[in-house]
Amino acid sequence: MSTAGSWTGRGNTPPTRVLLLRHGQSPLSVERRYSGRGDPELTRQGLEQAAAAATALAARHVGADGHIRTVISSPLLRARQTADPVAGVLGLGVTVDERLTETDFGTWEGLTFSEAAAQDPEVHRAWLSDSAVSPPRGESFDVVSRRVDAALDDLLRRHPGETVIVVSHVTPIKLILRRALDAGPQMLYRLHLDLACLSVVEFWPDGGASVRLVNDTSYLA
Numbered sequence: 001m002s003t004a005g006s007w008t009g010r011g012n013t014p015p016t017r018v019l020l021l022r023h024g025q026s027p028l029s030v031e032r033r034y035s036g037r038g039d040p041e042l043t044r045q046g047l048e049q050a051a052a053a054a055t056a057l058a059a060r061h062v063g064a065d066g067h068i069r070t071v072i073s074s075p076l077l078r079a080r081q082t083a084d085p086v087a088g089v090l091g092l093g094v095t096v097d098e099r100l101t102e103t104d105f106g107t108w109e110g111l112t113f114s115e116a117a118a119q120d121p122e123v124h125r126a127w128l129s130d131s132a133v134s135p136p137r138g139e140s141f142d143v144v145s146r147r148v149d150a151a152l153d154d155l156l157r158r159h160p161g162e163t164v165i166v167v168s169h170v171t172p173i174k175l176i177l178r179r180a181l182d183a184g185p186q187m188l189y190r191l192h193l194d195l196a197c198l199s200v201v202e203f204w205p206d207g208g209a210s211v212r213l214v215n216d217t218s219y220l221a
Contacts, residue, residue: 014161015202015210018152019057019068020173021165023082024049024196033112035078036105036138042081049196049220054085056198056219057165068092070159073167074100082196083167099151102169106138131185141171141188148175156203173199180209196220 024046028035042050057068072095073083079101080094087094108116108124117124120136127133127140134140151172155164166176170193178187180201193199193215200213 013205015204016156016159016161017163017212018155018176018201018203019163019165020176020199020201021053021057021082021086021167022170022173022193022195022197023074023076023078023167024053026078028110029195031112033110034105034108034116036102036109037076038109039077041077046078046195047081050082050085052219053082053196053198054089057086058089067163068165069162070095070164071167072097072100072155072164074098074102074169074172076101076169079167079169083165086165086167097151097154099147100166100168100172103141103144103171104135104139106135108135108138128189131188141175141185144171145175148172149179152176152179160205176201177211177214180211182209 023042025043026035026040026046027043028038028040030043068090069092071083071087071090071092073079075096075098080096083094107119111119116135123133123136127135131141131145134143155166166173171188173193174188174191177191177199178185180203181187191214194217196217198213198216198219199211202210202212
């Protein structure tokens with residue numbers, strides 16, 4: 001059982017532990033292109049990253065009662081190909097939640113940073129500092145935050161005191177970490193998350209939260 005909340009008096013109430021796993025490498029991530037609602041599959045290296053993450057999760061992370069109970073995934077293929085081996089080694093199925101999909105980057109989908117900046121210089125510049133700004137025909141981080149918050153609220157309500165694995169993308173994972181830290185929107189632009197990295201957050205029923213781990217990739221070495 002986690003002892004992170006013991007000094008606050010929460011020690012007798014187990015938190016919901018959320019293991020946040022980013023998907024493995026895809027062709028667009030190799031080329032550093034905006035990858036939102038497009039649906040590329042994992043590269044060979046990405047599949048190897050997913051397998052390594054699955055082995056590490058099965059060996060190192062258990063719930064308060066000794067079991068990971070649930071694997072929840074974004075519907076996009078790169079997330080499902082990461083979630084499936086994790087669920088497989090744990091003997092679980094995968095629950096798909098559409099709200100955990102990546103940001104819709106609109107007309108920037110598939111472009112590099114420089115290409116998007118050249119195509120829409122003013123919008124791109126504003127987007128880099130304002131979470132209410134959306135890419136052309138895309139969605140803002142504020143919009144993504146609302147759907148991710150709703151997904152997290154449902155998760156916490158359905159899995160109190162359990163350990164849950166969420167396999168998603170860089171923006172939804174950042175948003176869950178931001179909520180746990182009660183941080184402002186600038187965190188979205190300053191936090192780096194590697195491919196196939198693991199972050200761990202605990203949420204208590206009284207609304208408290210504790211970030212236990214961020215951007216762990218030690219199992220990929």
